[in-house]
Amino acid sequence: MMYDIIIVGAGPAGLTAAIYARRASKSVLVLEARAWGGQIINTPDIENYPVVAHISGADFADQLYRQATALGAELKLEKVIGVEELGKVKKVRTNQGEYEAGAVILATGSENRKLGVDREQALTGRGVSYCATCDGNFFRGRDVAVVGGGNTALEDALYLAELASKVYLIHRRDSFRGEEATVELLRKKENVEFVYNATVTALLGEKRLSGVEVTDKLSGEKRTIELKGLFVAVGRIPENESFRALVEIDQAGYAVAGENCHTKVPGVFVAGDNRTKEVRQLVTAAADGAVAATEAVKYLNG
Numbered sequence: 474m475m476y477d478i479i480i481v482g483a484g485p486a487g488l489t490a491a492i493y494a495r496r497a498s499k500s501v502l503v504l505e506a507r508a509w510g511g512q513i514i515n516t517p518d519i520e521n522y523p524v525v526a527h528i529s530g531a532d533f534a535d536q537l538y539r540q541a542t543a544l545g546a547e548l549k550l551e552k553v554i555g556v557e558e559l560g561k562v563k564k565v566r567t568n569q570g571e572y573e574a575g576a577v578i579l580a581t582g583s584e585n586r587k588l589g590v591d592r593e594q595a596l597t598g599r600g601v602s603y604c605a606t607c608d609g610n611f612f613r614g615r616d617v618a619v620v621g622g623g624n625t626a627l628e629d630a631l632y633l634a635e636l637a638s639k640v641y642l643i644h645r646r647d648s649f650r651g652e653e654a655t656v657e658l659l660r661k662k663e664n665v666e667f668v669y670n671a672t673v674t675a676l677l678g679e680k681r682l683s684g685v686e687v688t689d690k691l692s693g694e695k696r697t698i699e700l701k702g703l704f705v706a707v708g709r710i711p712e713n714e715s716f717r718a719l720v721e722i723d724q725a726g727y728a729v730a731g732e733n734c735h736t737k738v739p740g741v742f743v744a745g746d747n748r749t750k751e752v753r754q755l756v757t758a759a760a761d762g763a764v765a766a767t768e769a770v771k772y773l774n775g
């Protein structure tokens with residue numbers, strides 16, 4: 474079936490693009506490999522989206538999905554494995570079939586970066602987690618650690634401090650990349666211990682995680698911390714592997730595009746966290762969706 478616009482990814486960028494494209498009366502198919510909503514569904518409380526002082530990521534995603542589908546966007550849960558440009562027509566291959574469109578918007582976002590420590594994969598779901606809001610509840614009254622120094626790590630630590638008996642915040646430097654306001658809130662928590670200049674060098678425990686070995690970067694000294702849960706929040710990797718043959722991808726894996734969301738391929742646009750950009754926030758992902766859809770509509774209208 475031929476659509477005007479196929480959007481790959483149903484996160485805030487993709488679904489916002491769907492809203493704009495539908496309001497311009499274009500037929501829209503959104504293809505999503507996992508759950509719609511994107512990474513924002515893991516955020517317990519969004520406090521920095523204009524006008525909305527507080528909303529959970531899940532509610533935000535839910536309302537966005539309803540808005541896009543009520544306007545007539547079609548959504549299919551299929552994984553895109555490749556996009557081919559055949560002049561005016563773009564062919565999108567998924568794990569279940571093939572679709573065609575006049576324009577394509579790549580809005581696939583990013584996936585969790587792994588720590589890269591031995592047995593990380595084996596202990597995932599057995600004490601190692603990448604999502605505090607999904608798994609935090611399993612660690613009620615237990616000792617846990619968060620690794621990372623960005624906003625995700627800080628917010629995860631804040632969230633877990635309400636559930637866990639103790640939260641170690643392990644960061645490889647002594648200053649944070651995330652917002653100072655959240656750091657200040659964490660400092661006030663009696664059950665949060667900051668472990669600076671430290672990297673996790675081993676995961677302990679046989680069938681389940683029972684602790685971590687951390688190594689001080691400056692002295693080389695090793696320390697064992699006993700805990701039941703380790704929440705890895707060390708950033709994300711753009712999900713552009715399926716588009717390597719289609720658009721330009723930079724060294725860090727981002728699809729190269731400017732603020733107008735144009736790639737070098739006419740009719741192929743990129744929106745949100747998988748694009749080269751300075752600020753990766755919910756509001757900028759949504760903004761990208763609006764820009765990419767508007768540009769796609771212009772392209773289709775000639």
Ligand code: NAP
Nearest residue numbers: 521588621622623624625626645646650706707708709753
């Ligand atoms: P991030 O900002 O890229 O931070 C990743 C953190 O992990 C950095 O502190 C980094 O350390 C550390 N790190 C990277 N690789 C590591 C490794 N192998 N071992 C140990 N530590 C490692 O990622 P993020 O926190 O996921 O945030 C991603 C984007 O989403 C950011 O732009 C963030 O502001 C945004 N975000 C915003 C909100 C919000 O506004 N409410 C919430 C969540 C996320 P270094 O600092 O030393 O590089």
